[in-house]
Amino acid sequence: MSAKTRMIEVRENVLKQNDIVARELRRKFHDAGVFVVSMVSSPGAGKTALLENTLTRLRQECRVAALVGDLATENDAARLARSQAPVKQIITGTVCHLEAAMIDRALEGWKLDELDFLFLENVGNMVCPSSYDLGEDLRLVLMSVTEGEDKPLKYPTIFNSADVALITKIDLATAVEFDATAANRNIQAVRPGMAILDVSVKSGAGLDEFLDFLRARRADAQTVLGARAAT
Amino acid sequence: MSAKTRMIEVRENVLKQNDIVARELRRKFHDAGVFVVSMVSSPGAGKTALLENTLTRLRQECRVAALVGDLATENDAARLARSQAPVKQIITGTVCHLEAAMIDRALEGWKLDELDFLFLENVGNMVCPSSYDLGEDLRLVLMSVTEGEDKPLKYPTIFNSADVALITKIDLATAVEFDATAANRNIQAVRPGMAILDVSVKSGAGLDEFLDFLRARRADAQTVLGARAAT
Numbered sequence: 001m002s003a004k005t006r007m008i009e010v011r012e013n014v015l016k017q018n019d020i021v022a023r024e025l026r027r028k029f030h031d032a033g034v035f036v037v038s039m040v041s042s043p044g045a046g047k048t049a050l051l052e053n054t055l056t057r058l059r060q061e062c063r064v065a066a067l068v069g070d071l072a073t074e075n076d077a078a079r080l081a082r083s084q085a086p087v088k089q090i091i092t093g094t095v096c097h098l099e100a101a102m103i104d105r106a107l108e109g110w111k112l113d114e115l116d117f118l119f120l121e122n123v124g125n126m127v128c129p130s131s132y133d134l135g136e137d138l139r140l141v142l143m144s145v146t147e148g149e150d151k152p153l154k155y156p157t158i159f160n161s162a163d164v165a166l167i168t169k170i171d172l173a174t175a176v177e178f179d180a181t182a183a184n185r186n187i188q189a190v191r192p193g194m195a196i197l198d199v200s201v202k203s204g205a206g207l208d209e210f211l212d213f214l215r216a217r218r219a220d221a222q223t224v225l226g227a228r229a230a231t
Numbered sequence: 232m233s234a235k236t237r238m239i240e241v242r243e244n245v246l247k248q249n250d251i252v253a254r255e256l257r258r259k260f261h262d263a264g265v266f267v268v269s270m271v272s273s274p275g276a277g278k279t280a281l282l283e284n285t286l287t288r289l290r291q292e293c294r295v296a297a298l299v300g301d302l303a304t305e306n307d308a309a310r311l312a313r314s315q316a317p318v319k320q321i322i323t324g325t326v327c328h329l330e331a332a333m334i335d336r337a338l339e340g341w342k343l344d345e346l347d348f349l350f351l352e353n354v355g356n357m358v359c360p361s362s363y364d365l366g367e368d369l370r371l372v373l374m375s376v377t378e379g380e381d382k383p384l385k386y387p388t389i390f391n392s393a394d395v396a397l398i399t400k401i402d403l404a405t406a407v408e409f410d411a412t413a414a415n416r417n418i419q420a421v422r423p424g425m426a427i428l429d430v431s432v433k434s435g436a437g438l439d440e441f442l443d444f445l446r447a448r449r450a451d452a453q454t455v456l457g458a459r460a461a462t
Contacts, residue, residue, distance in 0.1 A: 003244035007245050013234035013237075017234055017235075043386060044273060044375070044382060071387070071388070072384065072386075072387055073385050096356075123358070124273070124385070124386075125356060125359075126355060126356065127354070128358070144377065148274075153303060153306065154303060156303055172403070
């Protein structure tokens with residue numbers, strides 16, 4: 001057996017173990033009543049900027065917190081701390097994605113039932129994070145207008161494994177001659193029916209709609225869990 | 232032994248095997264007198280646009296070709312074919328990086344001694360490609376002004392394992408309030424002495440300097456190989 005074949009087998013094992021931990025996490029999150037949203041994208045698509053804005057605004061009305069993954073530096077946690085929400089950095093070293101066990105460890109000492117929303121910001125990577133369930137309720141894939149409209153076709157798995165697509169930095173759409181029709185068509189080709197939201201942290205466009213969307217999804221989840229608990 | 236520990240061990244094996252194939256490739260490239268340049272970056276940093284421009288211009292004066300990696304689609308090969316240079320797409324499936332063996336296979340049927348430059352465009356990914364030697368003479372890491380100045384600190388290995396940094400899309404620098412001083416400082420912090428070139432395919436800025444740089448590096452390599460052959 002080649003080292004390559006062995007790697008694929010061992011990787012399947014790691015993924016299976018991740019799924020077990022993720023299932024356990026999801027149960028914990030539901031028991032605590034916290035709605036968990038994860039974010040994936042290329043480096044520089046604007047995850048941290050959107051998250052800082054979201055934490056700052058949601059904090060006015062409910063209890064929010066975030067975990068943020070990077071290979072190195074605590075830069076993002078420092079930026080997000082400006083929102084005054086509890087934030088913890090996960091340093092992955094050379095690992096190109098977050099795993100459920102990293103989330104589980106990072107949550108030690110946090111009281112989940114004192115939270116309404118928990119955000120998980122993944123390492124900037126359009127490939128590897130797609131395979132790892134983190135126990136989240138909602139996975140957002142971000143794609144900035146500067147990246148090119150064909151990204152969904154080139155990275156189909158990350159779009160397939162996400163629930164919602166956010167087109168970010170739309171204030172730059174004209175400057176980069178972004179073709180929204182082509183981008184939407186490519187997203188729908190990879191994941192038909194996917195919800196798509198346009199946002200710009202710089203201009204503020206779409207941010208109210210994004211918060212409304214998060215609140216509505218959380219409310220839906222609470223209704224489902226409430227109905228299940230009542231039976 | 233955990234699946235995780237086993238994965239690390241098997242991964243080291245795969246990397247070792249890759250190094251063997253890469254060494255063999257490098258020998259073949261040197262024997263044929265072809266100068267090999269690889270490109271790594273985030274998705275959407277502008278590798279394909281720069282490569283299309285470079286192939287089109289270099290073709291006027293010498294023999295060029297390219298291999299281009301993506302998880303899915305032949306889009307990039309189709310775009311690059313407009314340069315009229317020979318181009319082949321490598322579809323990696325779910326693999327997040329190119330490997331030396333993929334390059335070796337893709338080169339079957341090509342006469343390397345009929346080429347002056349061969350370009351290798353990696354999968355858009357700031358993490359995984361850094362570990363895989365492709366036998367190239369020169370590795371370029373691209374970072375667009377829209378990605379944020381702290382990327383070198385957050386993805387140190389990809390900058391460390393590259394020879395030259397290209398800051399792309401500098402026509403957008405003002406629109407995104409790009410801080411060139413901070414970006415350069417962060418690159419130098421991760422890899423002191425690294426050459427940095429600013430380019431924009433849209434405005435044409437820095438493209439002549441980039442070609443001069445490639446020609447000079449190729450000439451240097453030829454001199455070294457010539458001196459070695461003469462001894």
